Amino acid sequence: MEAVLMIRLDKYLADMGIGTRQEVKKHIRQGKVKVDAAVVKSPEYKVNEKESTVLYGDSPVRYEAFVYYMLNKPAGVISATEDRREKTVVDLIKTKERKDLFPAGRLDKDTEGLLLITNDGKLAHSLLSPKKHVDKTYYARVKGIVTEEDARAFAEGIDIGTSALPEWTRPAVLEIISSGQESAVRLTIQEGKFHQVKRMFLARGKEVVYLKRERMGGLVLDSSLKPGEYRKLTDEELRNIYGTDRHAEGHGSDYI
Numbered sequence: 001m002e003a004v005l006m007i008r009l010d011k012y013l014a015d016m017g018i019g020t021r022q023e024v025k026k027h028i029r030q031g032k033v034k035v036d037a038a039v040v041k042s043p044e045y046k047v048n049e050k051e052s053t054v055l056y057g058d059s060p061v062r063y064e065a066f067v068y069y070m071l072n073k074p075a076g077v078i079s080a081t082e083d084r085r086e087k088t089v090v091d092l093i094k095t096k097e098r099k100d101l102f103p104a105g106r107l108d109k110d111t112e113g114l115l116l117i118t119n120d121g122k123l124a125h126s127l128l129s130p131k132k133h134v135d136k137t138y139y140a141r142v143k144g145i146v147t148e149e150d151a152r153a154f155a156e157g158i159d160i161g162t163s164a165l166p167e168w169t170r171p172a173v174l175e176i177i178s179s180g181q182e183s184a185v186r187l188t189i190q191e192g193k194f195h196q197v198k199r200m201f202l203a204r205g206k207e208v209v210y211l212k213r214e215r216m217g218g219l220v221l222d223s224s225l226k227p228g229e230y231r232k233l234t235d236e237e238l239r240n241i242y243g244t245d246r247h248a249e250g251h252g253s254d255y256i
Contacts, residue, residue, distance in 0.1 A: 005050060007063070009033065010043035012054060016061050017097040032057055067098055068238065069117040070219070074227035079106035079115065092228055093117055104128065105192060105216070113138070113213035114221040117230070127217055127241065133170070133190040137215035138197055144206035146176050146183040153204065154187070160199035169193065169200060182209065217241050 013024040013033065025043040027033060033040055034055040035047055047054060049063040073079070073089055080088045081102050089103050090096075104116040104124035118124065127134055151174040161167030170190050177184040183206075187197060198208045214221050218240030225231065 005048065005065075006046040007049045008043065009035065009040060009045040009047055009054075012047055012049065012063055013056060013061060015098060015100075016063060017099065018056055018061065027056070064097065066120040066123075067096075067101070067118060068120065068123070068233040069093055069096075069101075069230045070222060070225065070233055070237070071115045071117050071230040072221060072225040072227050073107050073112055073115045073213075075110045075112050077228075078109050079103045089115055089117060093230060107213060108195065108198075108211070111211045111213065112227055113211075114216055114219065115213070116216065116219065116233075123242070128192065130191065134217045135188050135190055135215065136192070136213060136217075137186060137188045139212045139214055140185050140187060140197060140201075140208050141210040142183045142185060142201055142206050143181070143209050144183065145181070146174070146179050146185055146206065148176070150174060150204050150206075151176065154200065158200045158203050160193065160196065160203050167193070169196065172200070186214075188215075 009028060010021055010024045013019070013027070014021045018024055019027065028043045028045075029041050031039050031041055035045065036053050049065065054061045054063075071089060071092060076087070077092065078086045078088055080086075081090050082088055086109075090101050093101060098119050100119040101117050102119065102124070104118055105128050107113065107115055116124075116127070126132060154172045154174040157171050158169045159166050160169060172190075173188040175186040177186060187200075189196060189200075193199070197211055201208050219233075219237055222231065
């Protein structure tokens with residue numbers, strides 16, 4: 001049987017973006033909040049996050065413990081929660097209700113593609129832990145002729161360090177889509193070293209001129225999302241990246 005999850009009313013409302021904790025307490029004491037049709041004026045009042053009906057004014061407020069957004073990251077935006085000078089990936093989520101969102105992993109400023117924005121630290125760790133060996137697939141355009149010899153070298157692992165300090169990558173799968181003065185490739189790696197894809201090709205004497213992440217584990221970028229667009233993940237996508245039914249585990253929200 002799933003455990004009953006109780007939460008303070010002020011935290012419930014603050015988590016859902018109604019205001020700061022202090023602002024929410026003021027709203028509650030002013031009688032602006034109802035729980036199961038009754039006005040509640042105590043910020044400490046405990047509500048069932050899944051079953052209680054909470055109204056702020058006349059608007060229902062539905063609790064989500066965890067939220068998940070698939071973002072097609074555009075170039076020129078940094079993978080951070082906040083920055084005084086640069087626009088961040090979290091800034092792009094205009095419909096966010098939670099204030100504790102963060103990007104699960106990073107993409108370089110000039111790299112586009114799949115990025116997961118969430119507040120679920122367990123999921124982020126599952127996707128990013130080096131011990132998990134999660135596949136990450138990128139589409140790239142590369143200046144220079146990419147050959148089958150490059151593919152074999154990638155399959156064995158590439159030294160992207162210096163002569164004084166070698167740094168070998170895990171074996172990677174390089175698919176050559178087209179080869180010429182500017183080649184098109186698809187690369188699958190299982191790590192996230194600093195500038196890894198660019199450094200791997202640089203070690204082979206080639207330069208990445210465009211990079212886009214298409215897949216991370218079981219999560220595939222929605223081809224209908226234009227750069228800068230996002231949407232919430234579906235239940236099926238969550239099951240794909242977790243490999244299980246999260247609701248059965250009691251982790252996550254029924255309203256994803």
